Amino acid sequence: MWTLVLLVAFALLGAGVTGLLSFSTVASADEAEHGLACPDYPWPHDGILSSYDHASIRRGHQVYQQVCASCHSMSLISYRDLVGVAYTEEEAKAMAAEIEVVDGPNDEGEMFTRPGKLSDRLPQPYANESAARFANGGAYPPDLSLITKARHNGQNYVFALLTGYRDPPAGISIREGLHYNPYFPGGAIAMPKMLNDEAVEYEDGVPATEAQMGKDVVSFLSWAAEPEMEERKLMGFKWIFLLSLALLQAAYYRRLKWSVLKSRKLVLDVVN
Amino acid sequence: MFISFFKYHRADEEVVDPKKYLEESCKPKCVKPLLEYQACVKRIQGDESGHKHCTGQYFDYWHCIDKCVAPKLFAKLK
Numbered sequence: 001m002w003t004l005v006l007l008v009a010f011a012l013l014g015a016g017v018t019g020l021l022s023f024s025t026v027a028s029a030d031e032a033e034h035g036l037a038c039p040d041y042p043w044p045h046d047g048i049l050s051s052y053d054h055a056s057i058r059r060g061h062q063v064y065q066q067v068c069a070s071c072h073s074m075s076l077i078s079y080r081d082l083v084g085v086a087y088t089e090e091e092a093k094a095m096a097a098e099i100e101v102v103d104g105p106n107d108e109g110e111m112f113t114r115p116g117k118l119s120d121r122l123p124q125p126y127a128n129e130s131a132a133r134f135a136n137g138g139a140y141p142p143d144l145s146l147i148t149k150a151r152h153n154g155q156n157y158v159f160a161l162l163t164g165y166r167d168p169p170a171g172i173s174i175r176e177g178l179h180y181n182p183y184f185p186g187g188a189i190a191m192p193k194m195l196n197d198e199a200v201e202y203e204d205g206v207p208a209t210e211a212q213m214g215k216d217v218v219s220f221l222s223w224a225a226e227p228e229m230e231e232r233k234l235m236g237f238k239w240i241f242l243l244s245l246a247l248l249q250a251a252y253y254r255r256l257k258w259s260v261l262k263s264r265k266l267v268l269d270v271v272n
Numbered sequence: 273m274f275i276s277f278f279k280y281h282r283a284d285e286e287v288v289d290p291k292k293y294l295e296e297s298c299k300p301k302c303v304k305p306l307l308e309y310q311a312c313v314k315r316i317q318g319d320e321s322g323h324k325h326c327t328g329q330y331f332d333y334w335h336c337i338d339k340c341v342a343p344k345l346f347a348k349l350k
Contacts (some may be wrong), residue, residue, distance in 0.1 A: 036331050039342035056350075160338070163291055170313040171325025182334060187327075197287055206350045211291035215349050 032172075036182040038153060038160035041215075045222065049237060051230045052223050058086040059202050060220025063213045066200050068144065071136065071191075073124040076145035077224050080118040085223065092118055099123045137177050139190030148218070149225045155218050157183065163214045165193035290348035291341065298340035305333040 045052045061082065064074070079096040083089045096116035101123075104111035116123075125141075126132035133140050148154030161183045168180035168187070178188040195210045195217075202208050223229075299306065312326035 031331055032327050036334060036338075039335075039338040041342050042346050044346070166334075169309070169326045169330035171316050171319070171322075172327060182331065197289055207287045209287050209289040209291075209349075211289055211345060212349050214291075215346065 032182075032187045033185060035185040035187070036160075036164075038156045038164075038183055040153075040156055041159060043155060043219075043222070045219070045229070049233055051233075052085075053219055054085060055204065056216045056219040057223045059204065059206065059213075060216035060218070060223075061086050062202065063195075063200050063217040064144070064220055067194050067213075068217070069123070070125055071132075071141040073126070073141075073143045074122045074145045074224060075124055075143055077122050078118070079116065079120060079122070081227065083118065085227070086220075089118070096120055137190060141191065144221055144224065146225045148222045154225070155222050158221060159214050159218045161189075162195050162217070163210055291345055294341040294344055294348070295337055298337050301340050302333055302336035305329065305336050309333045 044050060044056070064072075079092050082095075083092045087095065096118055099116040099120070100113045101116050101120050102111055103114050106112055126135060129140055142150075148158060151157045161181060164183045165179065165181055168174060172180065172187065174180045174188050178190055179192050180187055181189045195213045197210055198208050200208045200213060206212060226232075309326055309329035309332070312329045316324040316326065
């Protein structure tokens, strides 16, 4: 019986040791699996009362349009959303008019194409997900309307990813068709490096370095995912202030009403 | 700061990406992880199995560089 106990104990010990050994190799696989943790950048719109940098949003939209829109849709954003944020109404109307939109059916029951209007969504590069995958080696370029909310630490992650294309570490080889990016979970991403110095010529003359384009496009994507941010911060500040005043008033009133009970005297009579 | 911004773009000069520039200038701060990575590269040089890699040391190095670059980068951008 004791030999049995000893055998079981040794087996468990062995299993434990193997477990520990295998854990160490799993840990290093985990690192690449989760991707390199991205740093926190000091976004100008991060503060409790900070608004977006609208000039940056305008440049970022230009980067999106010229660099990203050929593969990534932003199907939740309409041209009219850009008015007052990045473009004037006339500019947005002119941009919309450059695209062709399928509309209809008309009175004859046929679909027809017309130039875009403010109410139209931004154009989609592919008809559907299958077409997108087919054109990109099986990988689907995700819709970017909510991407900074759809990824953990989205803004910093997207910036780090776009500007983080590097040579892989020694011992890692990426297959043909994929590219190495340490921030991407697993390390092998289908998208090639898209931001290269001076890929875009900014209207306002700002030098279009890779980091500049990355910052601007992430500002644009942050706005696209959270257009209500400025109003939300203003409302938040206003209501937290007002509710703190209300709290002080409520505390005073409660203590006032309770003072009657809190200042009463209780006498315990001795029974003789 | 103002002067260095002009250094990045004159009509006749190539633009220098501020992030690359800062990554280079942060290298001295991250010598230790860099040396660890280079030691690892040397260690696995003769490896035939294809299972050995230096991802851990690579990540440690770039994490150090990122932490150094991130607070300074946006000051160099518009």
